[in-house]
Amino acid sequence: MDHEPVIEEFVRYLSLQGRSAHTKRLYRGRLLDIAARIAPRSLLEATPADLEAWRASLTVADISIVAYVAGVRVFYAWLTAAGRIAHNPALTIPTPRLGRRLPRPIGDDDLQMAILHAVGRVRAWLVLAGYAGLRCCEIATLRRDAIYEHAADPYMIVLGKGNKERAVNMSPYVWTELKLYGLPRKGWVFPRLDGKIGHTPAGSVTRYGNLHLHDCGIDETMHQLRHRFGTVGYQETHELRELQELMGHARLDTTAGYAAHSRRRAAALVNAIQPKPVTLQVVRNMN
The missing domain is CATH 1.10.443.10 (Intergrase catalytic core)
Structure with a gap:
């Protein structure tokens, strides 16, 4: 397959950027996954539909999908800037919208x-x-x-x-x-x-x-x-x-x-703005 040389070229490019070995390993894994799905065509021949199908196959959390797609977009932006492909097929990959997420600390x-x-x-x-x-x-x-x-x-x-x-x-x-x-x-x-x-x-x-x-x-x-x-x-x-x-x-x-x-401080804040006992008594008397 001719996709492997281009992946290694990209990994060398990441090395020149000072990216960590962990980051390079993640990029390589995602690109190999896409390459396996579109074989026998190479990554250079991937279409927007190919990349959208890959994205649809992901079964990880939304936040991970966003990270995966971001990495693929970096790869295809690099190919486009280098003149290796005429059009960037990764521009239209859909990603989920991430709302505000609360921390989930272990107890x-x-x-x-x-x-x-x-x-x-x-x-x-x-x-x-x-x-x-x-x-x-x-x-x-x-x-x-x-x-x-x-x-x-x-x-x-x-x-x-x-x-x-x-x-x-x-x-x-x-x-x-x-x-x-x-x-x-x-x-x-x-x-x-x-x-x-x-x-x-x-x-x-x-x-x-x-x-x-x-x-x-x-x-x-x-x-x-x-x-x-x-x-x-x-x-x-x-x-x-x-x-x-x-x-x-x-x-x-x-x-x-x-x-x-702090949930304790939040509870104290909410309790502090509740009606005072005298107010509640007036309401009861009116009823």
């Missing part, structure tokens, strides 16, 4: 139970996600020399989306759990276990973390531990700007999507 009791029943690296992953707000891909790529436990305020240097580094403060609890896990002297904090060189794949952190949660009877996923970090962090401090930096968001409104308001 504190469930998180504590999951940590209590976890061992080894899975326990450390749960702690880093729930109490430091790290994404699974950031947990996977954490390095020992990026943990500064002797600083006045201990912190970690985390490699986030787009290969952007940020400093994440580390509580005594997080540091204690990392020590109990058994930190290496150097290199990856969570190296591969299959004998190959490198860090544990981000997909493995997601998969095995989620499996452990579900084995504990918990429906939430690893990403909802990050929701918990954002929600509790905001409710305790109301420091949305600081939370944005800690979570590695480019936009403040993205952080706001993780920071659920």
Whole structure:
């Protein structure tokens, strides 16, 4: 098939942009999926109808569909700009409209139970996600020399989306759990276990973390531990700007999507504007 060379060319282009290995792997997978569906024609010959049929076949959540389509549009915009195709067939791929979504943090009791029943690296992953707000891909790529436990305020240097580094403060609890896990002297904090060189794949952190949660009877996923970090962090401090930096968001409104308001404070607000007892008594007397 002649689609494979163009995919690899595109991946090299992404490398020049500094895209992470995880991002490149996702782009490659989506393009290979489309290529398999339109075979024996190549990706260069895809029509708008082909891409709409691929989009219709997706069975993931709406937010994932939007991300998948965005990646395909980047690929075809690149082909068009390079003069490889005359018209961009991805311009008309329909996507669902995403309404405002509330954060869905894991409950504190469930998180504590999951940590209590976890061992080894899975326990450390749960702690880093729930109490430091790290994404699974950031947990996977954490390095020992990026943990500064002797600083006045201990912190970690985390490699986030787009290969952007940020400093994440580390509580005594997080540091204690990392020590109990058994930190290496150097290199990856969570190296591969299959004998190959490198860090544990981000997909493995997601998969095995989620499996452990579900084995504990918990429906939430690893990403909802990050929701918990954002929600509790905001409710305790109301420091949305600081939370944005800690979570590695480019936009403040993205952080706001993780920071659920306090239901207790909301209830107090609603109760504060209800009619006073004397008003209710007057209404009863009138009736």
